[in-house]
Amino acid sequence: MARCAKCAALAREVEDFDARIHDAAMVPVPEALADRVLLRHKVREPARFGGFGFGIWALAASLIIAIGVVIHLHRADIGDEERIATSAAVGEGHAAIAAISYVLDHEPQLLKENVSGDPAVMRSALMRLGLKLPAKGTTVRYLGKCPVPSGEGEHLVLQTPFGQVTLILVPEQSLGPRVVVAYRDRTAAVSPLRSGSYIVVADSLRAVKQLEQMLM
Amino acid sequence: MLFEGRQSKFENVVRAFSAELYRYAYWLCRERFLAEDLVQETFTRAWQSWEGLRDDKAVKSWLYTILRNEHARLFEKKRIEIDETQELDEVVDSGSMNAYESFEMRDAIEALPKSYREPLLLQVLGGFNCSEIAGTMNISEGAVMTRLTRARLALRKLTGQATERKEKVR
Numbered sequence: 001m002a003r004c005a006k007c008a009a010l011a012r013e014v015e016d017f018d019a020r021i022h023d024a025a026m027v028p029v030p031e032a033l034a035d036r037v038l039l040r041h042k043v044r045e046p047a048r049f050g051g052f053g054f055g056i057w058a059l060a061a062s063l064i065i066a067i068g069v070v071i072h073l074h075r076a077d078i079g080d081e082e083r084i085a086t087s088a089a090v091g092e093g094h095a096a097i098a099a100i101s102y103v104l105d106h107e108p109q110l111l112k113e114n115v116s117g118d119p120a121v122m123r124s125a126l127m128r129l130g131l132k133l134p135a136k137g138t139t140v141r142y143l144g145k146c147p148v149p150s151g152e153g154e155h156l157v158l159q160t161p162f163g164q165v166t167l168i169l170v171p172e173q174s175l176g177p178r179v180v181v182a183y184r185d186r187t188a189a190v191s192p193l194r195s196g197s198y199i200v201v202a203d204s205l206r207a208v209k210q211l212e213q214m215l216m
Numbered sequence: 217m218l219f220e221g222r223q224s225k226f227e228n229v230v231r232a233f234s235a236e237l238y239r240y241a242y243w244l245c246r247e248r249f250l251a252e253d254l255v256q257e258t259f260t261r262a263w264q265s266w267e268g269l270r271d272d273k274a275v276k277s278w279l280y281t282i283l284r285n286e287h288a289r290l291f292e293k294k295r296i297e298i299d300e301t302q303e304l305d306e307v308v309d310s311g312s313m314n315a316y317e318s319f320e321m322r323d324a325i326e327a328l329p330k331s332y333r334e335p336l337l338l339q340v341l342g343g344f345n346c347s348e349i350a351g352t353m354n355i356s357e358g359a360v361m362t363r364l365t366r367a368r369l370a371l372r373k374l375t376g377q378a379t380e381r382k383e384k385v386r
Contacts, residue, residue: 018340021371024321025340027242030252034234037259038227139256141249159249 032119036140039119040133084205087183095149095170096181096188099199102146103166104184107157111142119143125154125169129193131215137161138214150175153199160214162207167215171196180205222266230259233279236341240280243337244287246326254290258283280342281352284334324374332367335360 087097122143126132133140139159146155146168154169175197180189188201189208198215202208234255241251241258261282269275325333338349346364350357 017368017372020321020375021325021336021368022340024325025239025243025337027239027322029235029238030248033238033252033255034231036252037230037234037256040256041226041230041259041263139249139253159253 032143035119036143039123039140039143040138083180084187085179085181087181090179090181093149094179094181094190095175095197095199096179096190097183098147098149099166099168099190099201100181100183100186100188102155103186103201106146107142107166110144110155111157122154122156122169125171128171129169129196129198131169131193131198133158133215148173148175148199158211160207160211162210163203165207165211166199166201167211168199168201169196170198173197175199180208226263226266229262229275229279233276234259237279237283239341240337241283241287243325243333243341244284245291254283254286257286261286276342277344277348277352280338280344284352320375321371324371327374328367328370332363332370335363336367339364 085096087094090096137160140156141159141164142155142157144155145152147153148168148170150170150173154171156167156169158165158167173196174192175190176192178189178191180187182205186201186203187205187208188199189205189212190199191197191212200208200211202211237258238251238255241254242248245251245254258279262279269278325336328336335349335353338344338352344352346357346360349360353360
């Protein structure tokens with residue numbers, strides 16, 4: 001090959017062509033993809049370990065919690081139909097209004113920039129609040145920080161089977177009693193938890209509730 | 217302890233292969249959000265079957281196979297039937313007009329029929345040899361070689377035509 005100039009040229013040409021194919025196939029990979037995969041995996045994983053005995057107790061506890069959540073959501077469902085507040089009722093400075101504004105005004109740009117925050121921080125926030133990310137059919141599109149009236153929240157954008165939903169976690173801070181607000185074509189639910197609060201923003205109350213159901 | 221070992225091995229695998237699996241997924245579905253979903257699902261399924269993985273060296277081809285199956289499962293209804301007897305000229309003629317525009321190689325890869333594009337991407341992105349590609353695609357090694365050759369010929373023809381077209385325009 002080295003002795004034959006034509007063969008060497010042909011070999012070079014073949015190599016160049018393969019390099020072009022390789023370069024073209026290397027499409028850009030979204031930043032922090034591995035982190036997002038691991039975040040989703042880890043958040044739901046603690047429930048998997050342990051032996052058979054642990055599994056039985058976990059199953060029993062899950063059933064009791066699930067029944068509780070169903071009853072709670074059923075009650076909330078009846079109530080919320082009547083209690084969807086407007087921006088005028090809660091005031092422009094309310095966490096729900098601020099969250100909807102942030103989602104509509106800033107989120108598209110954040111998704112476009114494709115820069116994500118630290119999954120460990122997010123994981124810790126979810127655990128502190130006793131929430132878990134849905135195990136199936138949901139992808140974390142973005143994670144980062146966002147402003148809330150009491151300071152800063154952990155901001156997650158989730159792609160779910162029922163559309164794009166934003167979840168804002170506010171550990172160790174109270175945002176007041178549960179409120180559901182409709183504003184600028186979005187619905188937001190602000191809910192207190194034992195160790196903080198969370199806000200869910202979606203395009204319908206149904207989507208908000210579906211996500212809440214999955215988080216518990 | 218055992219769980220932690222398994223967990224850290226899994227983390228290493230996610231970090232090592234998520235980028236190349238994403239690229240493969242992207243070329244399968246050509247939609248970036250969907251490609252990420254496919255990668256997420258692939259690792260979810262991989263973790264669920266992690267204990268069944270006997271050979272660490274096989275993890276890469278195993279992940280590619282899961283992703284490929286997951287894609288087929290999700291798109292079974294939408295899948296365009298592949299004509300295995302399709303000739304090279306038909307391939308080139310059926311290419312989209314985009315193939316003649318600026319990102320000619322990327323468009324040319326996109327214009328390839330799936331049966332040619334897939335083994336080519338497994339080779340280029342995954343670095344698999346013909347025998348491994350044959351195993352992943354469940355076809356013979358000979359068929360893989362034929363498809364790889366035809367894929368490259370088609371790409372040459374497509375990118376050549378793009379250049380010719382550009383020169384005519386000038």
